[in-house]
Amino acid sequence: MSNPQQIDRQEYNITVYTENHVGLLNRIATIFSRRKMNIESLNTSPSEIEGIHRFNIVIHESEEVVRKLVKQIEKQVEVLKAYYNTNQDVIWQEMALYKVPTDVIAEKALVERLLRENGARAVVIRKDYTVFETTGHREETDNLIKVLQPYGLIEFVRSARIAIIKDSEGFNRKLREFERAEPGEEVVENEFLNSRDNVFTM
């Protein structure tokens, strides 16, 4: 399609710092579902600060759309801060588990080599099956599926993406500012988007 929004669509990593609040996941999810958008990947976890949760959301969209989504996310009362970054701006990983019949591995030295080449590590070895794990980018974990398919891959599962923002100093200092009634301007700004039309203040 020649729609300009289609052309500059790419993967964005949305990082959200939130309070631990029942129902917030639902509120964040409906920001996407309401616009009939698919979330590619969603991970919730603790953050570097006790009691503060961190969402990692991956979405394939244009920057204009992502910017609007992030503003809607930030609007939620329990959301402290939301950022968006391209894949270049983050260090990211996904984990995958593969279950394969042990006899195949034992018999075929080739398989073991393939696994090693793909950076896989055995997590469980039983007589009947072995579970391997790899961590990496989507292409890497995908690749191993292809490699293992001919050897009777029994089960495959991949985790959501987790990502660390390269330029981030973490949230500790910011949280202290948020606890004040009048936070300083610089922490409230989205410093990762520090150009005029990308900045917004909450």
Add this chain to the structure above:
Amino acid sequence: MLTQEKQAPALLEATKTIAGSEAIMLGLLQEGVDTIFGYPGGAIMPIYDALYDYREQLHHVLVRHEQGGIHAAQGYARSSGKTGVVFATSGPGATNLITGLADAMIDSTPLVCITGQVFAHLLGTDAFQEADVISISAPVTKWNYQVTEADELPEALAKAFYIAKSGRPGPVLLDITKNAQLQKFDFAGYVPCQHIRSYRPKPIVRKEYIREAAELINNAQRPFVLWGQGVMLGSAEQEFKAFIEKSGIPAAWTIMGAGALPSDHPLNVGMLGMHGNYGPNVLTNECDVLIAIGMRFDDRVTGRLDKYARQAKVIHLDIDPSEIDKNVQTTVPVWGDCKETLPLLTEVIKEKHYPEWLQKFHTYRDTEVAELIRDELYPTSGELTMGEVVQQLNELTNGDAIIVTDVGQHQMVACRYAKLNQTRSNITSGGLGTMGFALPAAIGAKYGAPDRTVVAVIGDGGFQMTLQELGTIMQSGVDVKILILNNRFLGMVRQWQELFNERRYSFVDITSPDFVKVADGYGIPGKQITERDMLKDALQEMLSHKGSFLLEVMVAKENNVFPMVPQGCSVSEIRLK
């Protein structure tokens, strides 16, 4: 809201053991609540039981349907500027609130809705009258929270009031399990909330944008102000007037902003949007600087976006950062509460006048008057028009009444022609367009502004959606003037079918009961008129009657509301007929 200092005595009081439901009553009193619209039921019985002891201070209005309750609370909030409060029971009581929540959400109306819920230990068991109200209401509330322990209640209630009213206002729902209402706990006093660390109700005002905006305004040749409900939500009417008068810029309004500047102010050039005035729509595409104040560029206002004000530099004053650049790309975003940003801007702009530019608005106005307004407001023959009813009403109220409208043709006509001398005088369902809004909202509006005359202007279709609230009027004795403009059609839809579906009138022909008799059944006097020469006296009778009165005016069946920017067209393509 009470300040911390005023709180001190309450805090000093010895801790006492009370039930959760009583803590709610004490909290409501502390928040300055005087009126509650509600309907009881099993899961909210402990709260109603506590209310029995506080019924003198907390006036409860028993509605006839929870939707009526929430629309009444909206009307109350809109006429008074305070937060509306609603009680409803679990399950069907709570689900009956959803339309009102969606309406209040899109129209930024501050509400605190309290719903009863089944006992906490029964949650998720399909217990009697259990509905997952938190999930159902999440997309239509600014915030919601389920309370399952009594000792959470004071803080949850304080947060609810703070969130509902601060920043961009909106509806909040607290779902309180029955055990939390019954449970006794050590109550240490109620402390209003003033800060939530994850919530920034107001963005920080950035001085450089004030400077940039002032520079654009000072250098403009044909600046144009569009204002919306944000001016009222920020109680910034005075600040807005000062800005307009110093800048000399012609200003037009969205229907949600109507009345923030009086109708007859010389710089008020009329209504924007699909059924707005001719000049403001056409000249949107001729101005050089567009200054939007507390309005969100709704699609009913902008028409086709890629042909909307493309030539203009755009300054947008809004409290909600997610509104900036949402629909219209901004040149200078002036984030913040316009009560703060407008005076900053007024200080640095030059005092100016734009006589030639203003004249353009007047010229378009003259054309509009000649081509359609005159016939609409002052017809001398033929069937009664909606416009002449509103015009006669203006003459009798002198523009001092609160006009509450339902949704449809009569709404557009009332918004276009009602004379409004003061702020908070036009109450309508704008964003959701909820038929059935007007009657209950008018009841609430009267409670919110007891000294003012409240006239509900309603279509024959919409009146039948919530006419059960006549029972609320009957029982409470509230004084609401009900003006039904009966065209025997679902008029607004019929108009579209006439214009765009080759008059294929598909299910828009609606019959009505004898409304005067219906009102009579509720002990409300009424009258139906069909003739022009009876109009003025009938309106006068309605207005001077002590107490509620229903006046049904039979108007032309197939009149259309013009001007009109057809859907998908640019504001420049506005049609006068």
